[in-house]
Amino acid sequence: MAITDFDLLVVGDANPDVIVSGAPRVPAFGQREQLVESGALALGGSAAITACGAARLGLRTAFVGRVGDDAAGGFILDALRGRGVDVSACVVAPDTATALTVVLTDGPDRAILTSPGCLDRLAPEDVPPELVKGSAHLHVSSFFLQPRLAAGLPGLFRTARAAGATTSLDTNDDPAGRWQGLDEVLPVTDVLLPNDREALAMTSAAAPGRAGLERAVRELARRGTTPVIKCGGEGALSIDGGELIRVPAVPAHVTDTVGAGDSFNAGLLAARLRGLPPRRSLVVAVACGTLSTRAAGGTAAQPTWEEVTS
Incomplete structure:
Protein backbone atom coordinates (compact mmCIF):
# COMPACT_ATOMS: atom_id res chain seq x y z
CA MET A 1 0.00 0.00 0.00
CA ALA A 2 1.43 3.36 -1.00
CA ILE A 3 2.14 5.92 1.70
CA THR A 4 -0.38 8.29 0.07
CA ASP A 5 -3.20 5.75 0.11
CA PHE A 6 -4.60 5.98 3.64
CA ASP A 7 -8.09 6.96 4.70
CA LEU A 8 -6.94 7.53 8.27
CA LEU A 9 -3.65 8.37 9.94
CA VAL A 10 -3.66 7.90 13.73
CA VAL A 11 -0.87 9.46 15.78
CA GLY A 12 -0.35 8.89 19.49
CA ASP A 13 0.00 6.36 22.26
CA ALA A 14 0.42 2.60 22.18
CA ASN A 15 1.23 0.23 25.02
CA PRO A 16 0.48 -3.24 26.31
CA ASP A 17 -2.47 -3.33 28.72
CA VAL A 18 -2.30 -5.79 31.60
CA ILE A 19 -5.98 -6.07 32.51
CA VAL A 20 -6.77 -7.44 35.96
CA SER A 21 -10.48 -8.09 36.48
CA GLY A 22 -12.06 -8.27 39.92
CA ALA A 23 -9.21 -6.34 41.49
CA PRO A 24 -9.53 -5.22 45.12
CA ARG A 25 -10.14 -1.52 45.60
CA VAL A 26 -7.07 -1.37 47.87
CA PRO A 27 -4.45 -4.02 47.02
CA ALA A 28 -2.75 -5.57 50.04
CA PHE A 29 0.93 -4.67 50.26
CA GLY A 30 3.38 -6.51 52.50
CA GLN A 31 4.00 -9.20 49.86
CA ARG A 32 0.49 -10.59 50.23
CA GLU A 33 -0.78 -12.58 47.27
CA GLN A 34 -4.40 -11.99 46.28
CA LEU A 35 -6.34 -13.97 43.70
CA VAL A 36 -8.52 -12.15 41.15
CA GLU A 37 -11.19 -13.19 38.64
CA SER A 38 -9.01 -13.02 35.54
CA GLY A 39 -6.06 -11.37 33.84
CA ALA A 40 -5.27 -10.61 30.22
CA LEU A 41 -2.55 -9.04 28.11
CA ALA A 42 -3.96 -6.84 25.36
CA LEU A 43 -3.04 -4.03 23.02
CA GLY A 44 -3.64 -0.70 24.75
CA GLY A 45 -3.29 3.01 24.20
CA SER A 46 -6.11 5.22 22.97
CA ALA A 47 -4.52 5.85 19.57
CA ALA A 48 -3.62 2.20 18.96
CA ASP A 69 13.26 -1.64 21.24
CA ASP A 70 12.00 -4.25 23.70
CA ALA A 71 9.54 -7.12 24.00
CA ALA A 72 6.65 -4.79 24.77
CA GLY A 73 7.36 -2.72 21.66
CA GLY A 74 7.50 -5.84 19.50
CA PHE A 75 4.17 -6.97 20.96
CA ILE A 76 2.55 -3.66 20.01
CA LEU A 77 3.83 -3.59 16.43
CA ASP A 78 2.86 -7.22 15.85
CA ALA A 79 -0.61 -6.63 17.28
CA LEU A 80 -1.21 -3.59 15.08
CA ARG A 81 0.04 -5.36 11.96
CA GLY A 82 -2.12 -8.35 12.78
CA ARG A 83 -5.18 -6.10 12.74
CA GLY A 84 -4.37 -4.59 9.37
CA VAL A 85 -2.78 -1.33 10.53
CA ASP A 86 0.31 -0.02 8.70
CA VAL A 87 3.12 0.70 11.20
CA SER A 88 5.96 1.32 8.76
CA ALA A 89 6.42 4.89 10.04
CA CYS A 90 6.47 4.01 13.75
CA VAL A 91 9.60 5.01 15.67
CA VAL A 92 11.42 2.24 17.53
CA ALA A 93 13.51 3.98 20.20
CA PRO A 94 16.51 1.99 21.46
CA ASP A 95 17.15 4.19 24.50
CA THR A 96 13.75 4.15 26.28
CA ALA A 97 11.24 1.53 27.34
CA THR A 98 7.81 1.04 25.82
CA ALA A 99 4.94 2.47 27.85
CA LEU A 100 3.03 -0.04 29.97
CA THR A 101 -0.43 0.18 31.55
CA ASP A 106 -13.96 -3.65 39.57
CA GLY A 107 -17.28 -4.15 37.83
CA PRO A 108 -17.88 -1.18 35.50
CA ASP A 109 -15.23 0.94 37.22
CA ARG A 110 -11.49 0.80 36.71
CA ALA A 111 -8.19 2.27 37.86
CA ILE A 112 -5.45 2.89 35.29
CA LEU A 113 -1.75 2.86 36.17
CA THR A 114 0.62 3.86 33.35
CA SER A 115 4.39 3.91 33.13
CA PRO A 116 4.85 6.42 30.28
CA GLY A 117 8.17 5.10 28.97
CA CYS A 118 8.88 6.76 25.63
CA LEU A 119 5.39 8.26 25.22
CA ASP A 120 6.50 11.79 26.07
CA ARG A 121 9.20 11.69 23.36
CA LEU A 122 6.79 11.48 20.43
CA ALA A 123 7.06 14.71 18.44
CA PRO A 124 5.48 16.16 15.27
CA GLU A 125 8.82 15.61 13.53
CA ASP A 126 8.29 11.85 13.95
CA VAL A 127 5.32 12.00 11.58
CA PRO A 128 6.42 11.89 7.91
CA PRO A 129 5.01 14.93 6.05
CA GLU A 130 4.19 12.75 3.04
CA LEU A 131 2.05 10.54 5.24
CA VAL A 132 0.16 13.52 6.66
CA LYS A 133 -0.45 14.99 3.23
CA GLY A 134 -1.48 11.64 1.79
CA SER A 135 -4.13 10.78 4.38
CA ALA A 136 -7.76 11.82 4.21
CA HIS A 137 -8.03 12.29 7.98
CA LEU A 138 -5.56 12.79 10.84
CA HIS A 139 -6.54 11.69 14.35
CA VAL A 140 -4.47 12.26 17.50
CA SER A 141 -5.01 10.72 20.94
CA SER A 142 -3.68 11.39 24.47
CA PHE A 143 -2.76 15.07 24.15
CA PHE A 144 -1.61 15.46 27.76
CA LEU A 145 0.59 12.35 27.86
CA GLN A 146 2.68 13.58 24.92
CA PRO A 147 3.84 17.17 25.59
CA ARG A 148 6.19 17.41 22.58
CA LEU A 149 3.46 16.28 20.23
CA ALA A 150 0.95 18.60 21.93
CA ALA A 151 3.21 21.63 21.54
CA GLY A 152 3.49 21.12 17.79
CA LEU A 153 0.00 19.80 17.16
CA PRO A 154 -1.52 23.06 15.85
CA GLY A 155 1.12 23.13 13.12
CA LEU A 156 0.64 19.45 12.31
CA PHE A 157 -3.11 19.93 12.02
CA ARG A 158 -2.67 23.02 9.84
CA THR A 159 -0.42 21.02 7.51
CA ALA A 160 -3.05 18.29 7.24
CA ARG A 161 -5.86 20.74 6.57
CA ALA A 162 -3.80 22.59 3.96
CA ALA A 163 -3.50 19.26 2.14
CA GLY A 164 -7.28 18.78 2.23
CA ALA A 165 -7.48 16.42 5.22
CA THR A 166 -9.79 16.69 8.21
CA THR A 167 -8.58 16.43 11.80
CA SER A 168 -9.74 15.07 15.14
CA LEU A 169 -8.45 14.96 18.71
CA ASP A 170 -9.21 12.83 21.74
CA THR A 171 -7.35 14.55 24.56
CA ASN A 172 -8.07 11.75 27.05
CA ASP A 173 -7.45 12.57 30.70
CA ASP A 174 -5.01 15.21 31.97
CA PRO A 175 -3.15 13.54 34.87
CA ALA A 176 -2.12 17.00 36.12
CA GLY A 177 -5.72 18.21 36.14
CA ARG A 178 -4.85 21.56 34.50
CA TRP A 179 -6.39 21.10 31.02
CA GLN A 180 -4.14 23.75 29.50
CA GLY A 181 -2.77 24.21 25.99
CA LEU A 182 -5.94 23.64 23.96
CA ASP A 183 -6.70 27.20 22.85
CA GLU A 184 -4.49 27.09 19.75
CA VAL A 185 -5.29 23.56 18.63
CA LEU A 186 -9.10 23.56 18.93
CA PRO A 187 -9.70 26.00 16.03
CA VAL A 188 -7.84 23.60 13.69
CA THR A 189 -9.54 20.49 15.11
CA ASP A 190 -12.56 19.47 13.06
CA VAL A 191 -13.84 17.01 15.67
CA LEU A 192 -13.09 16.94 19.41
CA LEU A 193 -13.84 13.62 21.12
CA PRO A 194 -13.87 13.93 24.93
CA ASN A 195 -15.93 11.92 27.36
CA ASP A 196 -18.43 13.73 29.56
CA ARG A 197 -16.07 14.22 32.49
CA GLU A 198 -13.32 15.54 30.22
CA ALA A 199 -15.69 17.93 28.43
CA LEU A 200 -16.75 19.43 31.75
CA ALA A 201 -13.14 19.71 32.93
CA MET A 202 -11.98 21.62 29.86
CA THR A 203 -14.82 24.16 29.98
CA SER A 204 -16.47 26.47 32.48
CA ALA A 205 -19.57 24.22 32.50
CA ALA A 206 -18.46 22.47 35.67
CA ALA A 207 -21.89 21.25 36.78
CA PRO A 208 -22.48 17.60 35.81
CA GLY A 209 -25.73 16.39 34.31
CA ARG A 210 -27.65 17.19 31.15
CA ALA A 211 -27.58 20.98 31.49
CA GLY A 212 -23.86 21.10 32.23
CA LEU A 213 -22.99 18.94 29.24
CA GLU A 214 -25.13 21.03 26.93
CA ARG A 215 -23.28 24.14 28.09
CA ALA A 216 -19.97 22.35 27.56
CA VAL A 217 -20.91 21.38 24.00
CA ARG A 218 -21.88 24.93 23.10
CA GLU A 219 -18.76 26.41 24.71
CA LEU A 220 -16.45 24.01 22.89
CA ALA A 221 -18.20 24.73 19.62
CA ARG A 222 -17.61 28.45 20.17
CA ARG A 223 -13.90 27.66 20.53
CA GLY A 224 -13.78 26.53 16.91
CA THR A 225 -14.37 22.76 16.90
CA THR A 226 -17.23 20.28 16.65
CA PRO A 227 -17.43 18.47 20.00
CA VAL A 228 -18.69 14.90 20.14
CA ILE A 229 -19.07 13.89 23.78
CA LYS A 230 -19.08 10.25 24.89
CA CYS A 231 -21.52 9.81 27.77
CA GLY A 232 -21.10 6.13 28.59
CA GLY A 233 -24.42 4.57 29.51
CA GLU A 234 -26.18 7.78 28.46
CA GLY A 235 -25.05 7.56 24.84
CA ALA A 236 -23.48 10.57 23.14
CA LEU A 237 -24.02 14.28 22.59
CA VAL A 254 -21.03 -5.46 29.26
CA THR A 255 -17.96 -7.62 29.84
CA ASP A 256 -15.27 -4.92 29.80
CA THR A 257 -15.39 -1.20 28.99
CA VAL A 258 -11.63 -0.80 28.36
CA GLY A 259 -11.18 0.97 25.02
CA ALA A 260 -14.91 1.53 24.42
CA GLY A 261 -14.37 5.26 23.90
CA ASP A 262 -11.61 4.56 21.38
CA SER A 263 -13.86 2.18 19.45
CA PHE A 264 -16.48 4.95 19.52
CA ASN A 265 -13.86 7.26 17.97
CA ALA A 266 -13.16 4.73 15.22
CA GLY A 267 -16.86 4.38 14.45
CA LEU A 268 -17.43 8.11 14.25
CA LEU A 269 -14.46 8.66 11.95
CA ALA A 270 -15.41 5.74 9.71
CA ALA A 271 -18.96 7.05 9.39
CA ARG A 272 -17.83 10.61 8.63
CA LEU A 273 -15.27 9.43 6.07
CA THR A 293 -17.50 -4.15 25.43
CA ARG A 294 -18.45 -7.76 24.59
CA ALA A 295 -14.97 -9.09 25.48
CA ALA A 296 -12.01 -8.15 27.65
CA GLY A 297 -9.50 -5.70 26.22
CA GLY A 298 -9.88 -2.81 23.84
CA THR A 299 -9.69 -4.64 20.49
CA ALA A 300 -10.99 -8.21 20.95
CA ALA A 301 -14.64 -7.39 20.23
CA GLN A 302 -14.38 -4.40 17.90
CA PRO A 303 -17.14 -4.70 15.27
CA THR A 304 -17.05 -4.73 11.49
CA TRP A 305 -18.89 -2.16 9.38
CA GLU A 306 -21.51 -4.79 8.54
CA GLU A 307 -22.18 -5.45 12.24
CA VAL A 308 -22.90 -1.81 13.06
CA THR A 309 -24.95 -1.00 9.96
CA SER A 310 -27.03 -4.15 9.45
Whole structure:
Protein backbone atom coordinates (compact mmCIF):
# COMPACT_ATOMS: atom_id res chain seq x y z
CA MET A 1 0.00 0.00 0.00
CA ALA A 2 1.43 3.36 -1.00
CA ILE A 3 2.14 5.92 1.70
CA THR A 4 -0.38 8.29 0.07
CA ASP A 5 -3.20 5.75 0.11
CA PHE A 6 -4.60 5.98 3.64
CA ASP A 7 -8.09 6.96 4.70
CA LEU A 8 -6.94 7.53 8.27
CA LEU A 9 -3.65 8.37 9.94
CA VAL A 10 -3.66 7.90 13.73
CA VAL A 11 -0.87 9.46 15.78
CA GLY A 12 -0.35 8.89 19.49
CA ASP A 13 0.00 6.36 22.26
CA ALA A 14 0.42 2.60 22.18
CA ASN A 15 1.23 0.23 25.02
CA PRO A 16 0.48 -3.24 26.31
CA ASP A 17 -2.47 -3.33 28.72
CA VAL A 18 -2.30 -5.79 31.60
CA ILE A 19 -5.98 -6.07 32.51
CA VAL A 20 -6.77 -7.44 35.96
CA SER A 21 -10.48 -8.09 36.48
CA GLY A 22 -12.06 -8.27 39.92
CA ALA A 23 -9.21 -6.34 41.49
CA PRO A 24 -9.53 -5.22 45.12
CA ARG A 25 -10.14 -1.52 45.60
CA VAL A 26 -7.07 -1.37 47.87
CA PRO A 27 -4.45 -4.02 47.02
CA ALA A 28 -2.75 -5.57 50.04
CA PHE A 29 0.93 -4.67 50.26
CA GLY A 30 3.38 -6.51 52.50
CA GLN A 31 4.00 -9.20 49.86
CA ARG A 32 0.49 -10.59 50.23
CA GLU A 33 -0.78 -12.58 47.27
CA GLN A 34 -4.40 -11.99 46.28
CA LEU A 35 -6.34 -13.97 43.70
CA VAL A 36 -8.52 -12.15 41.15
CA GLU A 37 -11.19 -13.19 38.64
CA SER A 38 -9.01 -13.02 35.54
CA GLY A 39 -6.06 -11.37 33.84
CA ALA A 40 -5.27 -10.61 30.22
CA LEU A 41 -2.55 -9.04 28.11
CA ALA A 42 -3.96 -6.84 25.36
CA LEU A 43 -3.04 -4.03 23.02
CA GLY A 44 -3.64 -0.70 24.75
CA GLY A 45 -3.29 3.01 24.20
CA SER A 46 -6.11 5.22 22.97
CA ALA A 47 -4.52 5.85 19.57
CA ALA A 48 -3.62 2.20 18.96
CA ILE A 49 -7.12 0.98 19.87
CA THR A 50 -8.70 3.63 17.65
CA ALA A 51 -6.46 2.58 14.74
CA CYS A 52 -7.42 -1.08 15.18
CA GLY A 53 -11.11 -0.21 15.35
CA ALA A 54 -10.88 1.85 12.18
CA ALA A 55 -9.09 -0.92 10.30
CA ARG A 56 -11.71 -3.40 11.50
CA LEU A 57 -14.36 -1.07 10.05
CA GLY A 58 -12.65 -1.17 6.67
CA LEU A 59 -10.59 2.02 6.67
CA ARG A 60 -7.09 1.98 5.20
CA THR A 61 -5.30 2.94 8.40
CA ALA A 62 -1.75 3.94 9.33
CA PHE A 63 -0.39 4.45 12.83
CA VAL A 64 2.55 6.55 14.01
CA GLY A 65 3.82 6.34 17.57
CA ARG A 66 6.93 5.56 19.58
CA VAL A 67 7.80 2.22 21.15
CA GLY A 68 10.95 0.93 22.77
CA ASP A 69 13.26 -1.64 21.24
CA ASP A 70 12.00 -4.25 23.70
CA ALA A 71 9.54 -7.12 24.00
CA ALA A 72 6.65 -4.79 24.77
CA GLY A 73 7.36 -2.72 21.66
CA GLY A 74 7.50 -5.84 19.50
CA PHE A 75 4.17 -6.97 20.96
CA ILE A 76 2.55 -3.66 20.01
CA LEU A 77 3.83 -3.59 16.43
CA ASP A 78 2.86 -7.22 15.85
CA ALA A 79 -0.61 -6.63 17.28
CA LEU A 80 -1.21 -3.59 15.08
CA ARG A 81 0.04 -5.36 11.96
CA GLY A 82 -2.12 -8.35 12.78
CA ARG A 83 -5.18 -6.10 12.74
CA GLY A 84 -4.37 -4.59 9.37
CA VAL A 85 -2.78 -1.33 10.53
CA ASP A 86 0.31 -0.02 8.70
CA VAL A 87 3.12 0.70 11.20
CA SER A 88 5.96 1.32 8.76
CA ALA A 89 6.42 4.89 10.04
CA CYS A 90 6.47 4.01 13.75
CA VAL A 91 9.60 5.01 15.67
CA VAL A 92 11.42 2.24 17.53
CA ALA A 93 13.51 3.98 20.20
CA PRO A 94 16.51 1.99 21.46
CA ASP A 95 17.15 4.19 24.50
CA THR A 96 13.75 4.15 26.28
CA ALA A 97 11.24 1.53 27.34
CA THR A 98 7.81 1.04 25.82
CA ALA A 99 4.94 2.47 27.85
CA LEU A 100 3.03 -0.04 29.97
CA THR A 101 -0.43 0.18 31.55
CA VAL A 102 -2.02 -1.91 34.28
CA VAL A 103 -5.83 -1.71 34.31
CA LEU A 104 -7.52 -2.78 37.55
CA THR A 105 -11.22 -3.37 36.95
CA ASP A 106 -13.96 -3.65 39.57
CA GLY A 107 -17.28 -4.15 37.83
CA PRO A 108 -17.88 -1.18 35.50
CA ASP A 109 -15.23 0.94 37.22
CA ARG A 110 -11.49 0.80 36.71
CA ALA A 111 -8.19 2.27 37.86
CA ILE A 112 -5.45 2.89 35.29
CA LEU A 113 -1.75 2.86 36.17
CA THR A 114 0.62 3.86 33.35
CA SER A 115 4.39 3.91 33.13
CA PRO A 116 4.85 6.42 30.28
CA GLY A 117 8.17 5.10 28.97
CA CYS A 118 8.88 6.76 25.63
CA LEU A 119 5.39 8.26 25.22
CA ASP A 120 6.50 11.79 26.07
CA ARG A 121 9.20 11.69 23.36
CA LEU A 122 6.79 11.48 20.43
CA ALA A 123 7.06 14.71 18.44
CA PRO A 124 5.48 16.16 15.27
CA GLU A 125 8.82 15.61 13.53
CA ASP A 126 8.29 11.85 13.95
CA VAL A 127 5.32 12.00 11.58
CA PRO A 128 6.42 11.89 7.91
CA PRO A 129 5.01 14.93 6.05
CA GLU A 130 4.19 12.75 3.04
CA LEU A 131 2.05 10.54 5.24
CA VAL A 132 0.16 13.52 6.66
CA LYS A 133 -0.45 14.99 3.23
CA GLY A 134 -1.48 11.64 1.79
CA SER A 135 -4.13 10.78 4.38
CA ALA A 136 -7.76 11.82 4.21
CA HIS A 137 -8.03 12.29 7.98
CA LEU A 138 -5.56 12.79 10.84
CA HIS A 139 -6.54 11.69 14.35
CA VAL A 140 -4.47 12.26 17.50
CA SER A 141 -5.01 10.72 20.94
CA SER A 142 -3.68 11.39 24.47
CA PHE A 143 -2.76 15.07 24.15
CA PHE A 144 -1.61 15.46 27.76
CA LEU A 145 0.59 12.35 27.86
CA GLN A 146 2.68 13.58 24.92
CA PRO A 147 3.84 17.17 25.59
CA ARG A 148 6.19 17.41 22.58
CA LEU A 149 3.46 16.28 20.23
CA ALA A 150 0.95 18.60 21.93
CA ALA A 151 3.21 21.63 21.54
CA GLY A 152 3.49 21.12 17.79
CA LEU A 153 0.00 19.80 17.16
CA PRO A 154 -1.52 23.06 15.85
CA GLY A 155 1.12 23.13 13.12
CA LEU A 156 0.64 19.45 12.31
CA PHE A 157 -3.11 19.93 12.02
CA ARG A 158 -2.67 23.02 9.84
CA THR A 159 -0.42 21.02 7.51
CA ALA A 160 -3.05 18.29 7.24
CA ARG A 161 -5.86 20.74 6.57
CA ALA A 162 -3.80 22.59 3.96
CA ALA A 163 -3.50 19.26 2.14
CA GLY A 164 -7.28 18.78 2.23
CA ALA A 165 -7.48 16.42 5.22
CA THR A 166 -9.79 16.69 8.21
CA THR A 167 -8.58 16.43 11.80
CA SER A 168 -9.74 15.07 15.14
CA LEU A 169 -8.45 14.96 18.71
CA ASP A 170 -9.21 12.83 21.74
CA THR A 171 -7.35 14.55 24.56
CA ASN A 172 -8.07 11.75 27.05
CA ASP A 173 -7.45 12.57 30.70
CA ASP A 174 -5.01 15.21 31.97
CA PRO A 175 -3.15 13.54 34.87
CA ALA A 176 -2.12 17.00 36.12
CA GLY A 177 -5.72 18.21 36.14
CA ARG A 178 -4.85 21.56 34.50
CA TRP A 179 -6.39 21.10 31.02
CA GLN A 180 -4.14 23.75 29.50
CA GLY A 181 -2.77 24.21 25.99
CA LEU A 182 -5.94 23.64 23.96
CA ASP A 183 -6.70 27.20 22.85
CA GLU A 184 -4.49 27.09 19.75
CA VAL A 185 -5.29 23.56 18.63
CA LEU A 186 -9.10 23.56 18.93
CA PRO A 187 -9.70 26.00 16.03
CA VAL A 188 -7.84 23.60 13.69
CA THR A 189 -9.54 20.49 15.11
CA ASP A 190 -12.56 19.47 13.06
CA VAL A 191 -13.84 17.01 15.67
CA LEU A 192 -13.09 16.94 19.41
CA LEU A 193 -13.84 13.62 21.12
CA PRO A 194 -13.87 13.93 24.93
CA ASN A 195 -15.93 11.92 27.36
CA ASP A 196 -18.43 13.73 29.56
CA ARG A 197 -16.07 14.22 32.49
CA GLU A 198 -13.32 15.54 30.22
CA ALA A 199 -15.69 17.93 28.43
CA LEU A 200 -16.75 19.43 31.75
CA ALA A 201 -13.14 19.71 32.93
CA MET A 202 -11.98 21.62 29.86
CA THR A 203 -14.82 24.16 29.98
CA SER A 204 -16.47 26.47 32.48
CA ALA A 205 -19.57 24.22 32.50
CA ALA A 206 -18.46 22.47 35.67
CA ALA A 207 -21.89 21.25 36.78
CA PRO A 208 -22.48 17.60 35.81
CA GLY A 209 -25.73 16.39 34.31
CA ARG A 210 -27.65 17.19 31.15
CA ALA A 211 -27.58 20.98 31.49
CA GLY A 212 -23.86 21.10 32.23
CA LEU A 213 -22.99 18.94 29.24
CA GLU A 214 -25.13 21.03 26.93
CA ARG A 215 -23.28 24.14 28.09
CA ALA A 216 -19.97 22.35 27.56
CA VAL A 217 -20.91 21.38 24.00
CA ARG A 218 -21.88 24.93 23.10
CA GLU A 219 -18.76 26.41 24.71
CA LEU A 220 -16.45 24.01 22.89
CA ALA A 221 -18.20 24.73 19.62
CA ARG A 222 -17.61 28.45 20.17
CA ARG A 223 -13.90 27.66 20.53
CA GLY A 224 -13.78 26.53 16.91
CA THR A 225 -14.37 22.76 16.90
CA THR A 226 -17.23 20.28 16.65
CA PRO A 227 -17.43 18.47 20.00
CA VAL A 228 -18.69 14.90 20.14
CA ILE A 229 -19.07 13.89 23.78
CA LYS A 230 -19.08 10.25 24.89
CA CYS A 231 -21.52 9.81 27.77
CA GLY A 232 -21.10 6.13 28.59
CA GLY A 233 -24.42 4.57 29.51
CA GLU A 234 -26.18 7.78 28.46
CA GLY A 235 -25.05 7.56 24.84
CA ALA A 236 -23.48 10.57 23.14
CA LEU A 237 -24.02 14.28 22.59
CA SER A 238 -22.92 16.59 19.78
CA ILE A 239 -23.98 19.72 17.92
CA ASP A 240 -24.67 20.51 14.27
CA GLY A 241 -25.46 24.00 13.03
CA GLY A 242 -26.31 25.12 16.55
CA GLU A 243 -28.71 22.20 17.12
CA LEU A 244 -27.86 19.68 19.82
CA ILE A 245 -27.84 16.02 18.78
CA ARG A 246 -28.39 13.28 21.36
CA VAL A 247 -28.15 9.57 20.66
CA PRO A 248 -29.06 7.09 23.44
CA ALA A 249 -26.88 4.19 24.48
CA VAL A 250 -27.46 0.74 23.02
CA PRO A 251 -28.58 -1.90 25.58
CA ALA A 252 -25.82 -4.44 26.08
CA HIS A 253 -24.36 -7.04 28.40
CA VAL A 254 -21.03 -5.46 29.26
CA THR A 255 -17.96 -7.62 29.84
CA ASP A 256 -15.27 -4.92 29.80
CA THR A 257 -15.39 -1.20 28.99
CA VAL A 258 -11.63 -0.80 28.36
CA GLY A 259 -11.18 0.97 25.02
CA ALA A 260 -14.91 1.53 24.42
CA GLY A 261 -14.37 5.26 23.90
CA ASP A 262 -11.61 4.56 21.38
CA SER A 263 -13.86 2.18 19.45
CA PHE A 264 -16.48 4.95 19.52
CA ASN A 265 -13.86 7.26 17.97
CA ALA A 266 -13.16 4.73 15.22
CA GLY A 267 -16.86 4.38 14.45
CA LEU A 268 -17.43 8.11 14.25
CA LEU A 269 -14.46 8.66 11.95
CA ALA A 270 -15.41 5.74 9.71
CA ALA A 271 -18.96 7.05 9.39
CA ARG A 272 -17.83 10.61 8.63
CA LEU A 273 -15.27 9.43 6.07
CA ARG A 274 -18.04 7.45 4.37
CA GLY A 275 -20.12 10.63 4.14
CA LEU A 276 -22.82 9.80 6.69
CA PRO A 277 -24.70 12.76 8.21
CA PRO A 278 -23.97 13.85 11.81
CA ARG A 279 -26.79 12.01 13.59
CA ARG A 280 -26.25 8.76 11.69
CA SER A 281 -22.50 9.02 12.35
CA LEU A 282 -23.24 9.36 16.05
CA VAL A 283 -25.48 6.29 15.97
CA VAL A 284 -22.68 4.26 14.35
CA ALA A 285 -20.16 5.53 16.90
CA VAL A 286 -22.34 4.58 19.87
CA ALA A 287 -22.89 1.11 18.40
CA CYS A 288 -19.14 0.62 17.90
CA GLY A 289 -18.37 1.64 21.46
CA THR A 290 -21.07 -0.63 22.85
CA LEU A 291 -20.17 -3.69 20.79
CA SER A 292 -16.52 -3.39 21.83
CA THR A 293 -17.50 -4.15 25.43
CA ARG A 294 -18.45 -7.76 24.59
CA ALA A 295 -14.97 -9.09 25.48
CA ALA A 296 -12.01 -8.15 27.65
CA GLY A 297 -9.50 -5.70 26.22
CA GLY A 298 -9.88 -2.81 23.84
CA THR A 299 -9.69 -4.64 20.49
CA ALA A 300 -10.99 -8.21 20.95
CA ALA A 301 -14.64 -7.39 20.23
CA GLN A 302 -14.38 -4.40 17.90
CA PRO A 303 -17.14 -4.70 15.27
CA THR A 304 -17.05 -4.73 11.49
CA TRP A 305 -18.89 -2.16 9.38
CA GLU A 306 -21.51 -4.79 8.54
CA GLU A 307 -22.18 -5.45 12.24
CA VAL A 308 -22.90 -1.81 13.06
CA THR A 309 -24.95 -1.00 9.96
CA SER A 310 -27.03 -4.15 9.45
